Amino acid sequence: MLHIANIIRDQKFIDGQIAYHDLTSDKCQHDYFIVSWEKNIVFKYMKKSERVRIVTPDELIDILEKHTYDALFIHNFLYMPLHYMWKIPASIKVFWFAWGYDIYNTPKDHPYISIPLLHNKSQALLEELRRTQNKVSDFTKFKREIKAYIKKIVQYKRQDHNDEPSVYKKAVTRVDYFSGVFPLEYNLLKEHPEFHAKRVVYEYTNPADWENIDTEIPEIGHNVLIGNSADINNNHLDVLDYLKGVNFSGKKVIVPLSYGGSKHYANTIAQAYDHFFGNVCISLLDYMPREDYxxxxxxxxxxxxxxxxxxxxxxxxxxxxxxxxxxxxETSINYKHYKSVGYHIYSLQHDFNQHTLETPLTDEQKLHNAKLWLKTSNKEYRLKYLYDIYDLLNNQKQ
Known part of the structure; x- marks a missing residue:
């Protein structure tokens, strides 16, 4: 039987991944680790916290050396202190499952995939937020610099160094297999000379979503959802430019802002949207359980x-x-992917207006999108991804 270690964090969909892996327990044992110098972690999202061991980076390496693991699954590159990557035993195959931030926003000043992420108003807001945070006295700045310097000298190991381009690139050389959310991300990473990982397909899924799946066209509402989080990459302020002159009467505008960014940013966007939409806007500032969401x-x-x-x-x-x-x-990675697959989606820049807001997809378009999703989202298809990885590892053991 295969034995795989998983590096995770307390995230809202990890319970689903554990349930997904458990369906293949006859083929593989999965163990779960949070790598942290702080052991007293209070779990906010995961209900299966008893399945997780919290270990320091040194403890993780010791475990990997003493146990017979076939592979290490890193769920988001940043959840592993990257200057420890080359301490992983050579016998263990390293899989990097990228989430997005770990390639588009890291290293901080030199992202591994460098594309413009912010539109004009969001970029200006980011700069304003940074100026606000930097409004401290020269003496306070001096104290912070001294503290940071001492920490760098004394506590080098306790820092992740993941924003250092040289550390990041060296860590990339230790990766054997890579899966992004979209296939085209692998092609973007292949442009880097130090990236030599082979491509695999790995999906984030939840077996609960496979229940009662059919292609019936459901009854849907009339409300409008804008964005998915309080991450500034949602470009919330720039969205408003495309909504001017459009009447949202009879609809609620839902803006999720409960995770993914700072409270300051979330509150700033909530105020801007409340001012723009008035009482039709629902800003979600508090975390909502998955079922309720x-x-x-x-x-x-x-x-x-x-x-x-x-x-x-x-x-x-x-x-x-x-x-x-x-x-x-229409310039996004999302749009390019879903268009290439064949989904019926539209450009905010050129297609959004009063008429298109009021005109739903036809029944044929809805059915087409549902069938496309079902093609790669059913139980058999998703389990095949895992079994293909297991076959790969078993073939290498022979």
Whole structure:
């Protein structure tokens, strides 16, 4: 039987991944680790926290050396202190499952995939937020610099160094297999000379979503969902430019802002949207359980996502499968992927107006999108991804 270690964090969809892996327990044992110097972690999202061991980086390496692991699954590159990557035993195959931030926003000043992520107003807001944070006295700045210098000297090991380009690139050389959310991300990474990982397909899924799947066209609501989080990459302020002059009467505008960014940013966007839409706007500032959030999504007839990188795919695909009309940035990785697959989606920049807001997808278009989603989202297809990885590892052991 195969034995795989998983590096994770307390995220809202990890319970689903554990359930997904458990369906193959006859073929593979999966163990789960959070790598942290802080052991007293309070779990916010995961209900299966008893399945997780919290270990320091040194403890992780010791475990990997003493146990017979066939592979290490790193769920988001940043959840592993990258200067420890080359300490992983050579016998262990390393899989990097990228989430987005770990390639489009890291290293901080030199992202591994470098594309413009922010539109004009969001870029200006980011600079304003940075100026506000930097309004401290010269003495305070001096103290911070001294503290940072001492920490760098004394506590080198306790820092992740993941924003250092040299550390990041060296860590990339240790990766044997890579899976992004979209296939085209692998091609973008292949442009880097130090990247030599082979491509595999790995999906984030939840077996609960496979129940009662059919291609019936459901009844959907009339509300409008904008974005998926308080991450500034949603370009919330720039979205408003495309909504001017459009009447949203009879609809609620739902803006999820409960995770993914700072409270300052979330509150700034909530105020801007409340001012723009008035009492039709619902800003979600508090975390909502998955079941409640999906119930809320059932009231949505139109979704607007203005990210430029791959992002918000769980929300996008949940809406696609239920016949919701989506407007995305036509220059984005998201738009290019879903168009290439064949989904009926639309450009926020050129297609959004009063008429297109009021005109839902046809029944034929809804059914087409649902069938496309079902093609790669059913139980047999998703399990095949795991079994293919297991076959790969077993073949290498022979």
């Amino acid at each position: 999906f119930k809320l999504l059932s009231s949505v007839g139109v979704g607007i996502f203005f990210h430029e990188r791959q992002q918000a795919t769980c929300n996008i695909e949940e809406l696609l499968r239920h016949g919701v009309k989506l407007f995305l940035s």
